[in-house]
Amino acid sequence: MARLTINGKTHDVAVDPSTPLLWAIREQVGLTGTKYGCGIAQCGACTVHVDGAAVRSCVMPVAAAEGKKITTIEGLANGRALHKVQKAWLDNEVPQCGYCQSGMIMAVAALLREKPKPTDADIDARVTNICRCGTFQQVREAIHAAAKA
Amino acid sequence: MITKIPKLTRRSFVIGSTALGAGLAIGLKIPFGPSVVRAQDGSPEVTAWVVIRPDDTVVIRIARSEMGQGTLTGLAQMVAEELECDWSKVKTEYPTPGQSVKRKRAWGDFSTGGSRGIRDSHQYVREGGATARIMLIQAAANAWNVPTSECSAANSVITHKPSGRKTTYGKVAEAAAKLTPPEKPALKDPTEWKLIGKSVKRLDTMDKLTGAQVYGFDLKFPGMLNAAIKDCPVFGGKLKSYEAAKVTSMPGVRHVVTVGDSAVAVVADTWWQAKTALDALPIVWDEGENAKVSSDSIAAMLKEGLDADQAFVANQNGDVKQAIAGAAKKVEAVYAYPFQNHAPMEPMNATAKYTPDRCEVWVPTQNGEAAFAATLAASGLPADKCEVYKLHLGGGFGRRGAFHDYVTQAVLIAKQIPGTPVKLLWTREEDMLHGRYHPVMQCKLVGAFDSSNNLTGLHMRLSGQSILTSVRPEALQQGKDPLVFQGLNPSGDFGIGYSVPNLLIDHAMRNTHVPPGFWRGVNINQNAIFLECFMDEMAHAVGQDPLEFRRKLMTKHPKHLAALNAVADRAGWSKPAPQGVYRGLAQMMSFGSYVAACAEISVKDGDKIKIQRIVAATDCGYAVNPAQIERQIAGSFVYGLSGLFLQECTVKDGHIEQTNFNNYDSMRIAQMPKVESIVMPSGGFWGGVGEPTICVAAPAVLNAYFAATGKRIRTVPLKNHGITLV
Known part of the structure; x- marks a missing residue:
């Protein structure tokens, strides 16, 4: 179990702590805007913000993202106003x-x-x-x- | 039961099956008779291509697949042009292959490859729009009891000129849908076009900015399971055994299943669980005889073909052997092009749900009908019990057109778990190992000159794979694969742009166990390098300017020449390049369009190439959306130059060695040259757009590299020569 803060909301996700953040975002939280392209931090399709920094979420374990502020593509706009x-x-x-x-x-x-x-x-x-x-x-x-x- | 996916997307992809009476569709004609075909929301179909809602929304049906190339918008422009509808109210939807079968292919071909989305369907989609307009006007005229000749339509509004009465498409669509359509609607003259030729904005951008766009791999269904798969790494090999017990107790694992005779899949609650368990699964493969094959053994086989007696002839005039034998000067070179993987950003995937009574598949595909055929074959169910729902593709480039191995796998997995939707997603590694690769080819060229340095003969011998032999053997012509000669034919959509007194272009077919496929541009990629670099070699060999050398051979090919001249003029070929900048040229005809490029590069330390600029021209006959054509030109260069500099799939022990983007790289923004596009439609024909330009970037850069360094590179990729793109 890990507690993740994504786009301002808190999610308790039941995954092994070694699970990449990408798959927790997609499969547990259900936000599918963040993509899988390579799984080895080469292509950047999985890029999200962790405490404001661009991070390739396919190689970041969920355990490392706990307690941090995660923003995905779905959370980039301010309501209906595009970034x-x-x-x-x-x-x-x-x-x-x-x-x-x-x-x-x-x-x-x-x-x-x-x-x-x-x-x-x-x-x-x-x-x-x-x-x-x-x-x-x-x-x-x-x-x-x-x-x- | 899952029968639709509107909940998952903002647009409805599925057409309702209500009121599908007999005789509703004949060939590509539109429905007629008293019954009205209705879309899922109940709105009437005016023609198979056009649904109009009461609020005046116009839903245009698009049979081809959107994979980034903009065909969704371009085809909608074609229909809307003739329909005279309000463009701001246009939406699009995909008809399904199952509906197409039921309606005798009302929407024609679904295949989206060969740059033919528009060039093969421009006539009938425009007729679909024109027919609907005529019926809508007729419906209004009937209501007003006036002759149609007194009515006109513009911007979805019908006006009765004498009285000034007006109505909208949405108000008369229901009545229009009941009318008998005209037999052969007249189409506008191109001079009357208002929407075709205009760079209207794409219809599909917004959702791609917010994460809302649903790709195949984003699908979610209640109760859905996720599958990860491994197929035998050696093509043609089999699955021998695996120890399911080692992984069945791992988190989330529900099933470990055999897929066909060569693959095994783990099915779990989440894909990450499935993939993790699959990685832990002990698997034994029977790799078979192909495990002895290597890149070296394949290269040796192709090399033998360069001088083989037997070859398929595609283009021949005069007597090239005599011309070469009597030449005052000969120029000779051997080139080679490797296997390359498509590597679309979205790995292969398909979602299937099977019951003994119905099989449904959701898939990003370039050819809905081919995906449908794969679904029928794998499920064993008849067409009326199957359906395929298309989704936008995260890239296709030819991988998702002729091949639906991932659909077959998904159905075979789902069949073992009846009633449960299963989403199969390949890892990038699986994608790299199980591509349908750019064919491997070698080429030997011999040019013959007389004592005045005139080119008297050219023999171009290709040796390598045939895609059609592997994919569509029925399309072979007495064994010959005509596709091999793209850009080299005497005439047609792939006609050569040169006249040589004695010419022979032939192909020694040498097939491998590595399956070939249609890789964006297909065979023009290597043919353009072979021909256009050799043109450059020959020009230099006789001390002539590469542009002037070509021009002398192109007098009977005015459209090829016009494209070449356009890039030479824009680049300023007649004036010296800036200090340290070197230029190279290339031209080709492919997929019905005439294309040319002039590359300007600088070279540091002999092996670091910076492409300063590429000027590119395309004459595609009619340019439907010039802004999108410019994007296709620049984008095709990224694909083609990634191939030139970075990409090669090598074979060891029968399998592909490259596994991911760390050893199969792709260009980044830092390497992107400035691309100046010249879209120069000369009218009178419909050429392709998505692929044609890809082929001219590589030879133009290679020729510029020779101008800069005096070194002639004849094998791809340049990384093998220690050359990098900076």
Whole structure:
């Protein structure tokens, strides 16, 4: 049993403490916006915020996330008002298949919190998510647009 | 019983089965007669493609699958163009394959591959929209008792011009649905288009920003169990035994089941429990003879084919052997292209529920009908007892079209647990080991020149796999696989852009036990590298500018040439590149479109390539949504350049060695070049968009690398040469 605080709500989840946070979020809490892509922290599809930092939840055990503030893609918007990254993604029509975009958006939101006006070099260093559709050109444009918003 | 999934999504995917009378659909025609076909919410179908709700919402049916390429929006634009409806009120839904079978394929082909979503269905989807518009106008005219010639429709509003009376589609849809449809509706001239050609926003973006989009692997049903699977790592091998007792007491484990003759699955309350138990399950495989195969043995087999006497001929004129024998100068090279995995971000998955009376499958698929066929075969039930529900795909790229091995597995598992929905999800590792790989191919090219350095002959010998032999042997032509020659044919949708006095392009078929598949772009990926890099080699060998060398051979191929000229002009080919920047060109025709690229790169330390810019042109005939086409061009380059620089599946002891993104990498944003797209539709034809451009990025970069370093790279991926993309 672990107690997780996700998007402001507390959830008691009955899992082995070694279970990756990703699967507790998806299968116990039922929030499926966070995706599985590789299971070894390579692709970033599972990115969530843990105490504000972008974390690849597929390799973080539930035990390590207890007592911390977890935010998933479902909790990024403020009610019905989209986060500025989501808004920029909408305006720039970033997603293609969209499967990697939850993780991409979470990685970018964490970057902008830390660096409100990121350079291209900052983006290159901090956004390392895989997108097989190849949305990177729109991702970069949308990050700069969000930084100006 | 689970018969629908509207609760899980914001859109209804399922069409109600009420009022399906006889004669409702003939071929691709629309329903007629007094009975009205209704959508699940009771709204009338005006045609198979168009449902109109009383509140004027227009629901457009889309048979092809949305996997990111934007076909959902593009096809809706095509229908809406002729329908003259209010675009802001358009929604879409997928008809189901089972409904399609019942209605004699009212929606035509579901297959979403070969870049044919729009180019193969533009006619009948526009007719579906036009027919509905005519019927709606007729219904209004009947109500007003006026001739239809005095009525017109725009933006979902019908107006009787003389009286100024107006009504809306939603008000007359019920009456329209009862009318006899016109036989052959006239379509607009392209000059009259208002929506086709416009970069309207995609219809499917919002849910992808909030986590609300439901992919196959997100499905939840009450009482659902989750399955993880391992298939024999060696293709063609069998499952020998496993020790279920070792894992049956692990948390959540409900079943350990044999799947076919080569796989075993653990079924548990959650997928993580299933996967954890599967990892702990002792399994013995019977790997069979194929366990002796390696990358080296496959390469040796292909190498033999380069000079073999027997080969299938696809393109031949003149006498190439004589031209080569009498050449004043010869240029010769051998190229090779490896196995590559599709690696869509969403691993393979399918959810199945089986009872002896009904089998239902929920699956992200590029071809609903093929998934349906797999469901029938695996369940053993007839078509009227099966149904498949399509979901948006987390990437497809060809993996989810012709192959539904994961559907077969899901059904075979569900059959052993009747009445319980089971979701099967592959691990990334399973996905890497059990792909349907980009075919492996080698190519030997010989160019012959006369004493004035004119190209007099070209022989291009391909040696390697045939996808059709493995996937659709009935499509072979006296043993020849015509798909092998994409971009190299004398004419057609994959026509070569050069005229050579003596030409021979042939294929020595060499198949392996590693199953090949349709990988985005299919065979144009390697053919473009072989042909376009060799063009560059030949130009340099005779001291000619690569652009001018090509132009001389392209005078009879004006559309190929126009695309090439467009990128050369935009890149400023006639002027020197900036200091330290080197350029390379490539052009090709594929999937009915003419494409070209000019890559500009810089090279550090001889092996670190930075792609500064790629200028890319595509003439796809008609461009339905230019903004989405630009995204497909840039996106295809990420896929193609990932393949060029990073990706190779090697074979050891009969199995694929790569297991995950740590040893099968994919490009990141830091490596993304600036892509400048030139969308230049010349009209008069419908070319593809999702795949064509993918093939020109790699040869353009390779040719630029030669310009920069004088080194000619002839095998993929570049990581094997110590070359990195920075």
